Amino acid sequence: MPQTTIEQVIAIARQAGEAIMQHYQAGIEVQRKEDNSPLTQADLAAHKIIEAGLSALVPDLPVLSEESAAIPFATRRQWDKYWLVDPLDGTREFIKRNGEFTVNIALIEHHQPVMGVVYAPALNLLFYAAKGYGAFRQFGHKPPQPIKAREFESYQVTVAGSRSHASEELLRFLDRMGPHILISMGSSLKICLVAEGRADVYPRLGLTSEWDTAAAQCVLEEAGGRLVGMDGQPFKYNLKESLLNPHFFAVGSGDHDWTQYL
DSSP: OOHHHHHHHHHHHHHHHHHHHHHHHHOOOEEEOTTSOEEEHHHHHHHHHHHHHHHHHSTTSOEEEGGGTTOOHHHHTTOSEEEEEEEEEOHHHHHHTOSOOEEEEEEEETTEEEEEEEEETTTTEEEEEETTSOEEEEETTSOOEEOOOOBOOTTSOEEEEESSOOOHHHHHHHHHHOSOEEEEEOTTHHHHHHHTTSOSEEEEOSOEEHHHHHHHHHHHHHTTOEEEETTSOBOOOSOSSOOEEOOEEEEOBSOOOGGGGO
C-alpha cells in the first residue's frame, strides 16, 4: 500500500471528523441547498479542511467535493486522476444525532476508485483500502483489522438498508426476496457493512451521487465484494454531465442474481 499517502489521507479525514464533532456537540444549524437537501456548518467546515489538506498533499490534483459540485463537465472530463469527496455523508443522520454519518475521501484514477477512506467520527470507526492492498477496519485506537466480504448463503440473507430513504421499491424488493434480516443504517456505512461481511447486499433503489459511493466502493472491492449497477457492471466515475448515480447493488462475493427481486 502507498502507506504514506493513505496515512496522510486518513489524518485529513480524522481532522475533518474533529471539526464535524465540534458542531455536533455545540448544536446544529440547518440550511437548505437549492435542491432542498440539508446543509450544515459542519459540512462546510469539513469541506474546507479536506480541500486544503488534499491540495497541500498533492498540489496539482483536482478535488471534486459535494460542496464544490458546480465544476462543469467540460472541465471535469479532462481529469484522469482526482479526489472525490463527501465531507459529511449522511447529513440527515447528523441532524438526527444518531452517529451514522461519515467523511468519504476517494482517489479516482481512470474513472475507478483506487483509494478509499470512510471515517465515522461519532462512532470512532474507520474503513480504508487501496487498490491491490486489501481493505481494513479500525475501531478507535485498536490495530486495523483486514476485512472480507462474505459468500452468499441463501438460507440466511442479511440486507443493509437506508435508515432515512426506505422507498416503496425497496420494500417490494424485500418482500419478493422472502425471509431476511434487515440492518438499517445511514450513510456509506451500509456499503461497509457488506465489505466487512455483516450483510450480503445493500440494494440502493433511490438517488445517490458519485461522492456518496466512491470511497466505500474501493473498500468493498478490496474486501472481495462488488458495487454494480442494474446491468451488473461496476460503477465508473466522471463519465457524464450528471453526478447522480443510477440504482445499484453493493454485494458480497459470489454471483447471486439480485435483480430477480426487482
